Amino acid sequence: MMNTNKFLCSLLLGGALFMGSCSGDDSDDVVDATDDITGTPEIPAPSEPQALDLASLDNGNRVMMQAFYWDVEPRFAWWDNLSEKVPEWSEAGVDRIWIPSPAKGQSGGYSMGYDVSDYFDFGNYDQHGTVETRFGSRTELENLIATAHSNDIEVIADIVLNHNSGGGLQYNPYRDYDTYTLFNEENGNASGMFNRTYEDFYPNSVSQYDPGSLFYEETNLDHHRERVQDWLWKDENSVAKYYKNVMGFDGWRFDYVKGFEPWVVKEWNEAVGGFSVGENFDGNPDVLRDWIEASGSPAFDFSTFYKLEESLDRFENLSILESDMLWKTNPKDAVTFTANHDTEKDSNEDNYIMSSNKMKAYAYILTHPGYPTIFYSDYENEEFKDELKRLISIHNSLAIGDTEILYADQDEYVMKRNGSGTNPGLILYISINNGTKRRTVSSNWSNVTLQDYSSNSTYFPTSDENGAVTIEAPANGYSIWSITE
Incomplete structure (x- = not known):
């Protein structure tokens, strides 16, 4: 049977858009909200990111x-x-x-x-x-x-x-x-x-x-x-x-x-x-x-x-x-x-x-x-x-645009809505794992700080110049990510 961790790592090394932790679904993939499981340095986020006005994105x-x-x-x-x-x-x-x-x-x-x-x-x-x-x-x-x-x-x-x-x-x-x-x-x-x-x-x-x-x-x-x-x-x-x-x-x-x-x-x-x-x-x-x-x-x-x-x-x-x-x-x-x-x-x-x-x-x-x-x-x-x-x-605001499943396994599901025009869309992250999960995915947003609009996470990740960003889902929960002002 193929080793899943090695397979994912080979995808990463081969230049795939998805960038994960290469840790599979074992306990080392369950982290505290302050940990960075990828080891990739993040661009410092503003101390007080400003949420989008969802009413203006009807x-x-x-x-x-x-x-x-x-x-x-x-x-x-x-x-x-x-x-x-x-x-x-x-x-x-x-x-x-x-x-x-x-x-x-x-x-x-x-x-x-x-x-x-x-x-x-x-x-x-x-x-x-x-x-x-x-x-x-x-x-x-x-x-x-x-x-x-x-x-x-x-x-x-x-x-x-x-x-x-x-x-x-x-x-x-x-x-x-x-x-x-x-x-x-x-x-x-x-x-x-x-x-x-x-x-x-x-x-x-x-x-x-x-x-x-x-x-x-x-x-x-x-x-x-x-x-x-x-x-x-x-x-x-x-x-x-x-x-x-x-x-x-x-x-x-x-x-x-x-x-x-x-x-x-x-x-x-x-x-x-x-x-x-x-x-x-x-x-x-x-x-x-x-x-x-x-x-x-x-x-x-x-x-x-x-x-x-x-x-x-x-x-x-x-x-x-x-x-x-x-x-x-x-x-x-x-x-x-x-x-x-x-x-x-x-x-x-x-x-x-x-x-x-x-x-x-x-x-x-x-x-x-x-x-x-x-x-x-x-x-x-x-x-x-x-x-x-x-x-x-x-x-009624961010859920717009084409749908793309970015990642799915037994206890994680990540989906992206690509947005439309000036509407940035969103990324949904569901986890049924008993611990907090983080995963690096490819977004449509470059060099911008994200926030969880469901208010289930207080994490504020920042995407890199290629749109790669590490998002998290709370234990046995979900988060919904989009950009901040």
């Missing part, structure tokens, strides 16, 4: 807030809770909030909206044991949307297009038994809009099978039926047009897109426009790319989520971050995230990122290409809040 990028978690509390007051938080979120750099499915569900005042019954009941009809939804009244929802808009934030509605719940029982000749497929004013659809029967669900006289549902098969809407299309997105009083033109929603998060064909999303977006993102719960980037191509919509980047979970938690190996991910080929269509309402309530440890690794994962998505999503429970966690604000500020 790159136009923003982040989305997932504005809920599973089983939010307090019940009946969630829309008002969000209305109070929206101004602060806007100031922090959020430009969209994604809210849960806003319509009345079968579980009434306990429903998180994913057991949708009446698409047009926003908390203003008495059915399923309550007038208000779990989140509040229609008036409170309308106030939230208006408050968000006045703070330059778009509101993204969660849209459940396949499975319905809470209808009345009726004989279904296509299944030869009774099914809960009757939705009318007396049976789970008090609005009287988009009444449904068994003919609107699979199977029926038009479609004999369900092409994609994994659950709720008896009440899975058949999107091939013209009247279903009319009520969902085509007619002027369709779900899509009512939500946009009457309620004021700005975009769509499509729930469980594995349950219906991608052309449905494509036609919906062609009918009403707005931002959209699909929940294709799959870690294979090729599956995500194929769905994006067919639907014309961005997708949540589950490929990056799972690579972060594998590298930080499951296998503790940062070289996994060199793997294929959606953002690497489709940065404009990759909505990245580190947690959501499903992953955080999932008992499967491979479906969530541990709290101790959350900030490293956020540092990754907030410095790499893609459109990052912040999870409500993380942002409102006082342990994380200030740190997330700093990361969002860095994302």
Whole structure:
């Protein structure tokens, strides 16, 4: 087996741009913050380097807030809770909030909206044991949307297009038994809009099978039926047009897109426009790319989520971050995230990122290409809040330009954003080693003092005339480097 230290040293002696310590990942590569592990003299730094004004480097990028978690509390007051938080979120750099499915569900005042019954009941009809939804009244929802808009934030509605719940029982000749497929004013659809029967669900006289549902098969809407299309997105009083033109929603998060064909999303977006993102719960980037191509919509980047979970938690190996991910080929269509309402309530440890690794994962998505999503429970966690604000500020300023992985091994990952114009870009350094790490890399900055804009390091290295600079990462942490004034 090749000796890794000798191999790296041979690269150094051969004139490679990367200049490391030639010490591998053994204990002699773990140093105190005051040590220089390369032995290369550094140009003395000014005693008080002046940080860049990140506000003056606004790159136009923003982040989305997932504005809920599973089983939010307090019940009946969630829309008002969000209305109070929206101004602060806007100031922090959020430009969209994604809210849960806003319509009345079968579980009434306990429903998180994913057991949708009446698409047009926003908390203003008495059915399923309550007038208000779990989140509040229609008036409170309308106030939230208006408050968000006045703070330059778009509101993204969660849209459940396949499975319905809470209808009345009726004989279904296509299944030869009774099914809960009757939705009318007396049976789970008090609005009287988009009444449904068994003919609107699979199977029926038009479609004999369900092409994609994994659950709720008896009440899975058949999107091939013209009247279903009319009520969902085509007619002027369709779900899509009512939500946009009457309620004021700005975009769509499509729930469980594995349950219906991608052309449905494509036609919906062609009918009403707005931002959209699909929940294709799959870690294979090729599956995500194929769905994006067919639907014309961005997708949540589950490929990056799972690579972060594998590298930080499951296998503790940062070289996994060199793997294929959606953002690497489709940065404009990759909505990245580190947690959501499903992953955080999932008992499967491979479906969530541990709290101790959350900030490293956020540092990754907030410095790499893609459109990052912040999870409500993380942002409102006082342990994380200030740190997330700093990361969002860095994302909205320095996280720009082409991406280059400078170094990756089991416990280190170094990535560079090359900047654009007068924006210098950044270098991200993540370490899962138990000691402070330093590594010399090739930057785009010559003879300039750097600082860590994440505030995790007090080290102030200076690059040489060729841009080589020694940066550090704290033990089991990260740092984000750029130039000073």
